[in-house]
Amino acid sequence: MKLKVYADRMSQPSRAILTFCKVNGIDFEEIKVEIAKRQQLTPEFKGTVRPTHAILIYLACVFPGVPDHWYPADLFRRAKINSVLDWHHSNLRLGAAKYVLNTVLGPALGIRPNPQAAAEAEKLLSSSLSKIESIWLKGNGRFLLGGLQPSIADLSLVCEIMQLEVLDEKDRIRILGPHKKVQQWIENTRNATSPHFDEVHNVLFKAKARFQEQRLKSESSSKTNFPSKM
Secondary structure, X not given: OOEEEEEOOOOHHXXXXXXXXXXXXXXXXXXXXXXXHOHHHOXXXXXXXXOHHHHHHXXXXXXOOOOHHHOOOOHHHHHHHHHHHHHHHHOHHHHHHHHXXXXXXXXXXXXXXXXXXXXXXXXXXXXXXXXXXXXXXOOOOOOHHHOOOOOHHHHHHHHHHHHHHHOOHHHHHHHHOOOHHHHHHHHHHHHHOOOHHHHHHHHHHHHHHHHHXXXXXXXXXXXXXXXXXX
8 A cells, every 4th residue: 555645845744754755765645734724633634643753764664775874773873863853853843943933934824923932942943053063963974973874863854944944034044154064964965865855845945935025015015104204
């Protein structure tokens, strides 16, 4: 039976799983889910496996032909990858998701942005990027933990950071600009999974253009409605 992947490409976990399947030639059926409409909570999706990392581990272990570097058979190397995946949820993902929600996605979904929550999330996000550079990207490897090829941890974390693409460009540069190692690592992961990475992430590039257009219209409207002092 063909693998079914229930995915919303605006979601980081969905993009990581889709990219992994495409890169490794796993035959699957993509079933689109709109999280903004809360379709993932309907009875149709009960019983599906949801935690992203559990899915990635399953795919790497079960499907034949998946290269060992994604989730090595060596238990010590697996433990190190698992430590990164566990850290991801309460650090990088928490910071990135909350920052994007309280700056760009929230207003688009009709949710009032929370500047204090955004500031706290940005602090956690910046701290997480610094930790990635100082701990997991130290050394001569092109990927996390000194790897010469990407693991599921690289793919999961890079897909998370790619969510920042929807931000206003000045905000994205302010956050990512100081982290040159992270920027190079993103590019390395992107190249290692080409052309599937860009194809899966194209939804973000389109969303960024749409949000930018909305911001320009909002700014133009504000200037038009502002009473002249002349």
